[in-house]
Amino acid sequence: MSSAKQRAYQLWTVPKDMLPFQLESGEKLHELEVAYHTFGSLNEARSNAVLVLHAFSGDSNAMKWWYTMVGPGKPIDTDKYFVICSNVLGGCSGTTGPASINPQTNKPYGFSFPIPSIRDMVRVQALLLDHLNVKKLIAAIGGSMGGMQALEWAKTFPDRLKSSIVIASTTRLSPQNIGFHVVGRNAIMSDPNWNGGDYHEHGGPKKGLSIARMLGHITFLSEEAMYEKFGRKVRKHGRNSPLSFGEEHEVESYLWHQGSKFVERFDAATYLLLTKTMDYFDFSDGYNSLEEAFAASSCDFLIISFTSDWLFPTEQSRDMYRALLRAKKSVTFSEIETNKGHDSFLLPNPEMEDLVRAYLEARR
Amino acid sequence: MSSAKQRAYQLWTVPKDMLPFQLESGEKLHELEVAYHTFGSLNEARSNAVLVLHAFSGDSNAMKWWYTMVGPGKPIDTDKYFVICSNVLGGCSGTTGPASINPQTNKPYGFSFPIPSIRDMVRVQALLLDHLNVKKLIAAIGGSMGGMQALEWAKTFPDRLKSSIVIASTTRLSPQNIGFHVVGRNAIMSDPNWNGGDYHEHGGPKKGLSIARMLGHITFLSEEAMYEKFGRKVRKHGRNSPLSFGEEHEVESYLWHQGSKFVERFDAATYLLLTKTMDYFDFSDGYNSLEEAFAASSCDFLIISFTSDWLFPTEQSRDMYRALLRAKKSVTFSEIETNKGHDSFLLPNPEMEDLVRAYLEARR
Numbered sequence: 194m195s196s197a198k199q200r201a202y203q204l205w206t207v208p209k210d211m212l213p214f215q216l217e218s219g220e221k222l223h224e225l226e227v228a229y230h231t232f233g234s235l236n237e238a239r240s241n242a243v244l245v246l247h248a249f250s251g252d253s254n255a256m257k258w259w260y261t262m263v264g265p266g267k268p269i270d271t272d273k274y275f276v277i278c279s280n281v282l283g284g285c286s287g288t289t290g291p292a293s294i295n296p297q298t299n300k301p302y303g304f305s306f307p308i309p310s311i312r313d314m315v316r317v318q319a320l321l322l323d324h325l326n327v328k329k330l331i332a333a334i335g336g337s338m339g340g341m342q343a344l345e346w347a348k349t350f351p352d353r354l355k356s357s358i359v360i361a362s363t364t365r366l367s368p369q370n371i372g373f374h375v376v377g378r379n380a381i382m383s384d385p386n387w388n389g390g391d392y393h394e395h396g397g398p399k400k401g402l403s404i405a406r407m408l409g410h411i412t413f414l415s416e417e418a419m420y421e422k423f424g425r426k427v428r429k430h431g432r433n434s435p436l437s438f439g440e441e442h443e444v445e446s447y448l449w450h451q452g453s454k455f456v457e458r459f460d461a462a463t464y465l466l467l468t469k470t471m472d473y474f475d476f477s478d479g480y481n482s483l484e485e486a487f488a489a490s491s492c493d494f495l496i497i498s499f500t501s502d503w504l505f506p507t508e509q510s511r512d513m514y515r516a517l518l519r520a521k522k523s524v525t526f527s528e529i530e531t532n533k534g535h536d537s538f539l540l541p542n543p544e545m546e547d548l549v550r551a552y553l554e555a556r557r
Numbered sequence: 558m559s560s561a562k563q564r565a566y567q568l569w570t571v572p573k574d575m576l577p578f579q580l581e582s583g584e585k586l587h588e589l590e591v592a593y594h595t596f597g598s599l600n601e602a603r604s605n606a607v608l609v610l611h612a613f614s615g616d617s618n619a620m621k622w623w624y625t626m627v628g629p630g631k632p633i634d635t636d637k638y639f640v641i642c643s644n645v646l647g648g649c650s651g652t653t654g655p656a657s658i659n660p661q662t663n664k665p666y667g668f669s670f671p672i673p674s675i676r677d678m679v680r681v682q683a684l685l686l687d688h689l690n691v692k693k694l695i696a697a698i699g700g701s702m703g704g705m706q707a708l709e710w711a712k713t714f715p716d717r718l719k720s721s722i723v724i725a726s727t728t729r730l731s732p733q734n735i736g737f738h739v740v741g742r743n744a745i746m747s748d749p750n751w752n753g754g755d756y757h758e759h760g761g762p763k764k765g766l767s768i769a770r771m772l773g774h775i776t777f778l779s780e781e782a783m784y785e786k787f788g789r790k791v792r793k794h795g796r797n798s799p800l801s802f803g804e805e806h807e808v809e810s811y812l813w814h815q816g817s818k819f820v821e822r823f824d825a826a827t828y829l830l831l832t833k834t835m836d837y838f839d840f841s842d843g844y845n846s847l848e849e850a851f852a853a854s855s856c857d858f859l860i861i862s863f864t865s866d867w868l869f870p871t872e873q874s875r876d877m878y879r880a881l882l883r884a885k886k887s888v889t890f891s892e893i894e895t896n897k898g899h900d901s902f903l904l905p906n907p908e909m910e911d912l913v914r915a916y917l918e919a920r921r
Contacts, residue, residue: 368783368808372775375809376740376768379816383764385749400747404740408772411736416870419732425839442836444732445739452743472806475789503867506780 228287246335304390592651610699668754741769
């Protein structure tokens with residue numbers, strides 16, 4: 194098998210007779226392409242598929258960004274499972290999004306791209322599964338925004354999955370979460386290169402996007418993880434004064450570096466759209482309770498949270514778990530002790546790895 | 558007594574023979590003005606003075622921003638005490654700072670203004686006390702950055718105060734605190750109207766400053782306080798689509814409003830400088846321990862923290878308290894149960910009010 198890094202995504206162009214694709218907002222897409230990776234092989238019974246759902250800044254190359262979880266011999270074992278991962282609708286890694294050409298104007302959508310809902314993303318994934326001849330999944334699994342999609346799968350396509358694995362996620366954002374998104378969006382839209390979202394043909398709001406990402410990184414890390422990573426170490430350079438802007442704490446250099454790297458691979462309009470997607474996500478919207486929102490689901494649920502995650506605190510996963518119990522669903526909840534914060538789901542974690550491995554194995 | 562709102566500050570021009578004022582960084586100020594308010598009267602024995610120290614965005618008008626604590630009949634009772642509050646060095650509410658004219662260039666300092674240390678601020682306050690003929694304070698009291706100054710008073714001028722009252726503060730910032738400051742500073746410096754800090758004669762980086770403030774506000778509030786204030790209420794306006802940028806969560810409108818208000822009264826260069834002042838503050842720097850850093854202090858200490866303050870968590874106040882105990886100082890520590898977050902020190906809080914009232918009364 195070639196290394197994950199070298200694999201490019203495959204692109205599926207949704208056939209004309211399946212279009213337009215109408216979003217929950219009522220807006221329509223008249224062209225739709227889906228970037229995806231598959232790893233491993235679909236067995237003859239077509240019964241070994243696992244759908245991996247990426248988080249906000251992920252892409253379809255799950256073996257790269259989730260190297261601890263996806264690959265030969267890994268918990269989501271590509272020697273056993275046919276693993277599918279696609280870039281979300283509105284994304285910027287191959288699937289139709291703000292940088293795509295709007296066939297009605299022959300120019301990039303930019304900021305006029307409709308805000309997808311989590312359900313819209315999941316509906317596109319279901320079309321892709323049809324295309325790949327996969328009727329039923331062993332599991333839909335994802336962390337953070339990927340977990341929201343795993344939840345939505347259980348609600349929208351209850352017959353198409355045996356299990357939903359929801360990691361470091363939530364049924365809806367807190368006002369604090371939304372507040373951080375507001376700051377990030379304003380940083381992007383205040384950048385003069387934002388140009389009202391019309392920038393895809395001439396650069397983009399890199400400074401604003403970089404600031405939004407720096408803020409994101411703080412929220413992904415626990416305070417303890419930040420102490421471990423940086424302490425209060427000061428990196429000296431420039432002016433030799435003991436109190437000057439030529440001196441930086443290590444955390445400053447780190448965030449700056451993270452911000453700068455990010456703008457090379459991510460699209461600012463996607464940042465705006467997908468943060469709004471998450472802000473609007475509310476799993477129990479239209480129901481009287483969370484319990485009721487789960488009523489139509491028939492799959493098993495595995496809920497995993499991390500003690501030091503302050504972005505989507507473990508209490509929110511516990512609420513999910515309790516609602517699923519009240520709804521008499523089959524549910525396993527594991528709160529994993531770690532000091533790494535929200536980031537934990539992307540990092541090596543033997544407890545999470547063992548749990549997911551066993552959970553999938555039991556449902557093969 | 559006229560209302561607090563109507564009182565303008567007094568301005569003290571530091572006499573030439575006391576200048577230049579040399580900062581810890583080695584840089585020198587050749588002109589220095591201090592904006593201050595006094596409330597109440599100094600008694601004949603000159604023994605009833607209380608110094609109030611403002612936080613990051615405060616000013617000298619303590620009766621306005623700390624209306625719950627300062628005034629006739631209030632805990633810091635202006636019928637009993639001679640209350641002094643001055644705008645900090647580097648501030649933007651009357652005391653010499655970035656918007657002041659640099660006598661060497663006849664233009665505003667802008668970003669070339671030196672970064673003051675907490676000790677520099679306190680040394681300017683001590684000069685003001687000399688000018689006001691106050692030798693010894695009943696207390697130096699402040700919250701947040703004001704608490705850092707109260708701590709520094711106890712170290713730098715141990716003979717000039719009977720007590721140091723440190724509320725919702727810390728002996729040093731965490732990497733997470735510094736990270737939030739980094740994001741705010743970058744938002745300001747990325748605004749094209751920042752112009753390298755040379756903007757005092759033609760507008761300023763209002764968008765960047767507003768973004769920095771929005772972020773600050775999130776960190777001042779607890780998650781629970783945000784739920785209470787906003788829930789997940791959506792404010793609809795503009796486009797009628799269920800998922801659009803014409804719709805906002807209430808938290809978005811609130812933060813936007815806070816940011817917009819702030820830029821009318823605050824200076825961007827002061828924002829940069831004073832966040833660096835706090836980043837560099839480390840009370841035990843140069844000592845082997847926090848305990849040792851307190852060794853030379855001879856005053857009583859009252860440490861107050863709030864359970865839901867996640868900016869300067871209560872654990873940091875507990876560390877202060879323990880170090881003071883080990884240093885065999887007279888210390889009272891009160892962790893106050895509240896769900897209002899860091900903001901608590903500025904809000905009505907009977908427990909804090911009663912405590913400070915009694916503590917000052919016992920030291921009259």
